Amino acid sequence: MTRRRLASAVADGSLIRVRKGRYVRAGTDSVFVRAARLGGRVDCLSLLQRLGVFVRDAPHLHIQMEPDASRVPSRPDDVVRHWRPTGASSEALATPVVEALVRATRCQDLRAAVATLDSAWHLRLIDEGDLAVIFSRLPRRHRVLRRLLDDRSESGPETFVRLMLRAIGCPFDVQVQLAGVGGVDFVVDGWLIIECDSGQFHSDWEAQKRDRRRDLAAARLGYSTVRLLAEDVMWRGDAVLSALREIIARGPGGPVSVRNSGEFATSVPR
Structure with a gap:
């Protein structure tokens, strides 16, 4: 030009x-x-x-x-x-x-x-x-x-959790399809489902209702479910790792569903 x-x-x-x-x-x-x-x-x-x-x-x-x-x-x-x-x-x-x-x-x-x-x-x-x-x-x-590395990880927080589970040394599978439940992020030791929730996909009430129905379907199959907040996984990793160690060490038979609540978030030092 x-x-x-x-x-x-x-x-x-x-x-x-x-x-x-x-x-x-x-x-x-x-x-x-x-x-x-x-x-x-x-x-x-x-x-x-x-x-x-x-x-x-x-x-x-x-x-x-x-x-x-x-x-x-x-x-x-x-x-x-x-x-x-x-x-x-x-x-x-x-x-x-x-x-x-x-x-x-x-x-x-x-x-x-x-x-x-x-x-x-x-x-x-x-x-x-x-x-x-x-x-x-x-x-x-x-x-x-x-x-x-694992190209099955669909989000950054999933990678963080996978590395935590490796550090714990427990057996786990990623991106597992369960009948009546659908795909879940992790199944640990055959009994514990771990899901990584972010505001991008889980913030509206319709999404939360789907999650609760999935958790109920999983409980009917004998699974317990832990839902982790993505922000806690990325920025409060030590607290999340400690909680996962305790839950996995306790084994099946505890609460059907454990949620990463506001109480957990406020108990972790900023």
Whole structure:
């Protein structure tokens, strides 16, 4: 495009000038526009969150910067810059997913990193070959995480609970179909159902009624049910792990249904 056409497109709003010689189409996600204006590409947790991949916490904008970049704007307090080469084209506004996952694994604690990798795999954004590439690019201490991944996890909190159950050392199955009940997140030791509830899918009364009917159907089959709040699983994990240890150690024969109540939530130090 000629300079005149570019100027006309910027004037009529069909193009946005992000930096000298760099333009994006009107309507481009503001996160990508901001990253381009800062001289980088959307990367790491910020890109994965945009793609619907689970990340536990992403308060900052993560951008990839070329190591030889010059005359870049100063870094705002809410931006994390990752200085490294990329396989992305010069016009790309984001890094490749595999690169973002490598960086995100290093930017999070190990449980959150497993949950992010599980999520990307479950969404089919990556496959076994991509996982091999990701772990080949990670430090050796991260490679032990590969055997912990499971693409059946439908949410980040489910991954956290699965890792807790592994730590307890009890036998369990994931994503189990029960006659008259439907799919449940976990069946532990053949008698305990564990479900991970979030506001996204369980907040309205109709959803809660379905849950109660499912719990009743499960009780008729001899199962006890524990419903964990996703926020407690992610942010009060030690308390949840302790409670699960006690429930599983006690074995069958306790209350039919144990719910993660407000009393539990308020008893855990913030």
